[in-house]
Amino acid sequence: xxxxxxxxxxxxxxxxxxxxxxxxxxxxxxxxxxxxxxxxxxxxxxxxxxxxxxxxxxxxxxxxxxxxxxxxxxxxxxxxxxxxxxxxxxxxxxxxxxxxxxxxxxxxxxxxxxxxxxxxxxxxxxxxxxxxxxxxxxxxxxxxxxxxxxxxxxxxxxxxxxxxxxxxxxxxxxxxxxxxxxxxxxxxxxxxxxxxxxxxxxxxxxxxxxxxxxxxxxxxxxxxxxxxxxxxxxxxxxxxxxxxxxxxxxxxxxxxxxxxxxxxxxxxxxxxxxxxxxxxxxxxxxxxxxxxxxxxxxxxxxxxxxxxxxxxxxxxxxxxxxxxxxxxxxxxxxxxxxxxxxxxxxxxxxxxxxxxxxxxxxxxxxxxxxxxxxxxxxxxxxxxxxxxxxxxxxxxxxxxxxxxxxxxxxxxxxxxxxxxxxxxxxxxxxxxxxxxxxxx
Numbered sequence: 001x002x003x004x005x006x007x008x009x010x011x012x013x014x015x016x017x018x019x020x021x022x023x024x025x026x027x028x029x030x031x032x033x034x035x036x037x038x039x040x041x042x043x044x045x046x047x048x049x050x051x052x053x054x055x056x057x058x059x060x061x062x063x064x065x066x067x068x069x070x071x072x073x074x075x076x077x078x079x080x081x082x083x084x085x086x087x088x089x090x091x092x093x094x095x096x097x098x099x100x101x102x103x104x105x106x107x108x109x110x111x112x113x114x115x116x117x118x119x120x121x122x123x124x125x126x127x128x129x130x131x132x133x134x135x136x137x138x139x140x141x142x143x144x145x146x147x148x149x150x151x152x153x154x155x156x157x158x159x160x161x162x163x164x165x166x167x168x169x170x171x172x173x174x175x176x177x178x179x180x181x182x183x184x185x186x187x188x189x190x191x192x193x194x195x196x197x198x199x200x201x202x203x204x205x206x207x208x209x210x211x212x213x214x215x216x217x218x219x220x221x222x223x224x225x226x227x228x229x230x231x232x233x234x235x236x237x238x239x240x241x242x243x244x245x246x247x248x249x250x251x252x253x254x255x256x257x258x259x260x261x262x263x264x265x266x267x268x269x270x271x272x273x274x275x276x277x278x279x280x281x282x283x284x285x286x287x288x289x290x291x292x293x294x295x296x297x298x299x300x301x302x303x304x305x306x307x308x309x310x311x312x313x314x315x316x317x318x319x320x321x322x323x324x325x326x327x328x329x330x331x332x333x334x335x336x337x338x339x340x341x342x343x344x345x346x347x348x349x350x351x352x353x354x355x356x357x358x359x360x361x362x363x364x365x366x367x368x369x370x371x372x373x374x375x376x377x378x379x380x381x382x383x384x385x386x387x388x389x390x391x392x393x394x395x396x397x398x399x400x401x402x403x404x405x406x407x408x409x410x411x412x413x414x415x416x417x418x419x420x421x422x423x424x425x426x427x428x429x430x431x432x433x434x435x436x437x438x439x440x
Contacts, residue, residue, distance in 0.1 A: 047077050049338040053326070054083040054100075055111035056093040059272050061294035065359040072345050078338050083107050091212075094403075101125065106329040108339060113325055114398030118152035120327065126157040127328035127336065132343045141347075143384065145391050146364045149323060158325040159343045162352075162361030165380040166320040166394050167220045167312040170286040170293070172278055173305065175202060181284075183310035187224075187254065190313050194261045197284050204261040206283035208269045214417055215396035215410045217258070217287050221251040224314040228392050235400040235409070236393065238438050243431040252424045255417060278307065287312055289322055289397070293376050294360025309376035318390050319383040322397035324361065405438040 051073075057066055070080035085093035090113065097110050112120060120126050133139070133156040139147055142160065150158040171183055179200065184190035194204035207217065223231050226247040234242035242248060259266070263283065275292045277283040279301055286292060296307055303309070311318075326346065328339040345351055352363040353372055362373065362381045370378060383390060393399030395406060412434060416427040 048079050049077065049335075050079040050081050051109055051335070051338050051342065052081045052083050052107040053109040053111075054085065054093060054097055054107040055326075056085050056087045056090045057111070058084060058086050059291075059295050059298075061291070061298035061358055061360065064298055065294070065355050068354045068358055069346065069351065072351050073342060076341050076345065078341060090398075101329075106331065108331050108335045109326050109328055109342060111324070112158065112327045113323065114149075114393075115400070115402055116398055117149065117158050117325065117327065119402070121153050121155075121157045125330055127330055127339055128155040128157055129159070129328065129340065129343050130155055132156075132340050136344060136347055138347065141366060142364050143366055145321075145388060146323060150325060158327045159346045160364040161324040161326065161346055162356045162359055163364055163380070163384060164289040164291055164322040164324070164361045164397075165383070166216060166289045166322055166397065167223060167315040167318060167392075168288060168290050168292070168376070168380075169310045169312050170278055170288065170296075170307055171310065172281055172284050173308055175281060175284045183308070184313050185310075185316065186313045198261070202281075203263050203277070203283040204285060205258060206274050206277035206286040207258075207262040207266060208271065208274045209266045209418075210268045210270070211410050211414050212396050213271060213274065213288075214255075215413060216289065216394075218251065218255050218413050218417075219395045220287055220312040220315060220320060221254045222248065223318055223320055223392060224312055225250040225254065228318055228390060231392050232400075235395040238401065238405060238435045238440060240432040240435045243435055244428045248431075249424045249428055252413075252416060252427060255413075256420070256424075259417070290360045290376060290380060292360065293374075294358060297360070298358070303374040303376055309379070317383070318392050319380065319386075320392045320394055321384065322394045322399055323364070324359070402439055408434055408438060 055066075057063065066080070066082070073080050085096045087093055090111065093111065094116075097106075097112070100106050117126075138156065143163075146160045146163070150156050150160055169183060175197070176182070179196060181193050181196070184193060197204045207213065219231075219235070222234060230242060230245070230247055233239045234248060263277070271288065271292070272295060275286065275288065275295050278286045278292075279296055279299060290309065293303060293309065297303065301307060326342070328343065331339075346355075347364070349363075349365065349368070352365055353369050356363050356377070357372065362368070362377050362384065366385070368381065370381065373381065395401065395409065398406065400406070409431065412427065412431050416422050
């Protein structure tokens with residue numbers, strides 16, 4: 001009578017033999033191991049949930065930051081599937097997200113920054129995250145400005161990842177050491193060292209003609225020539241009086257005067273290429289959000305060795321900010337558990353530390369691990385933690401106003417910058433007139 005097999009595996013008959021053939025028994029063990037491994041993998045895959053994330057992060061540092069997030073999610077059986085829309089400012093990603101929503105093909109998660117979060121929430125398209133926020137005590141752990149941003153209608157509908165400082169002046173330490181230069185604290189000092197650099201054949205200021213990059217520079221100039229309250233009057237309240245104010249006129253004049261320190265001819269290059277100019281010594285300084293620091297670090301250029309950070313002249317006491325956020329699109333109950341898990345993971349202290357170290361930003365938490373921040377991040381965090389009086393929302397990066405207003409203002413700034421025949425006063429009058437037609 002044939003002996004009954006105890007297990008259903010390849011070569012299982014050897015499991016009952018007292019002294020099986022050695023070679024065949026080894027084969028049995030190998031097959032058994034492979035069978036069990038395959039079973040485990042199939043089980044894990046069956047339990048894993050794939051979540052598509054639409055975003056515009058494509059640089060080396062951004063991809064590394066995504067890898068840190070997706071790696072943490074993989075530990076919770078969540079598979080991060082990239083839906084990348086290359087666009088330095090996110091304009092293309094916003095268009096694609098709207099078209100996918102209209103087509104009934106929304107991703108589970110999307111990068112959505114700034115006041116536009118409120119617009120999507122008004123349409124009822126975003127998942128409310130009250131249970132996650134409550135269990136994670138977000139109201140107490142997050143900066144108040146962050147907490148207000150993500151719950152425009154009283155319910156949290158976005159997941160904050162990090163806070164970028166826009167009014168950052170990066171400088172190449174090798175060039176500054178060679179010419180015995182110090183970072184400028186005011187525009188007279190800036191002009192003096194820029195002329196010295198030009199005489200030595202070095203481009204003082206890296207820059208691109210890409211609209212959002214010029215707008216990033218210009219908004220720092222408005223802050224530099226005024227203060228936080230005036231900046232908010234212009235770009236948040238869109239007061240027509242602010243646009244014709246002499247302080248706004250000085251910012252326009254400063255923008256035009258800086259043109260002589262930029263690369264000639266000035267071309268439209270990506271922010272990564274603009275940052276590369278600083279890294280390679282093709283330019284001595286760069287005004288950019290501190291995502292540039294994350295990129296420099298990802299290229300192996302260490303903070304305070306290859307480069308350092310300072311504030312744009314006359315803005316040291318302010319934090320012109322941009323906050324990275326993810327939203328969860330309403331995809332029904334099937335996606336909700338994974339979406340809530342992502343929200344929980346992203347705001348956890350360990351992930352906040354790791355992600356922001358890579359991205360160049362600072363955590364959204366009131367009590368982060370300061371000892372794990374470099375000098376640039378520590379300064380950024382200390383300024384931001386002083387509260388709303390010094391926190392200034394970026395126009396260029398959707399923190400200050402709606403998309404229509406932002407685009408209209410930036411278009412007029414571009415028009416002025418591109419045409420030297422346009423006067424400062426005429427541009428101010430045009431902006432004042434435009435502001436009267438914009439949503440308040």
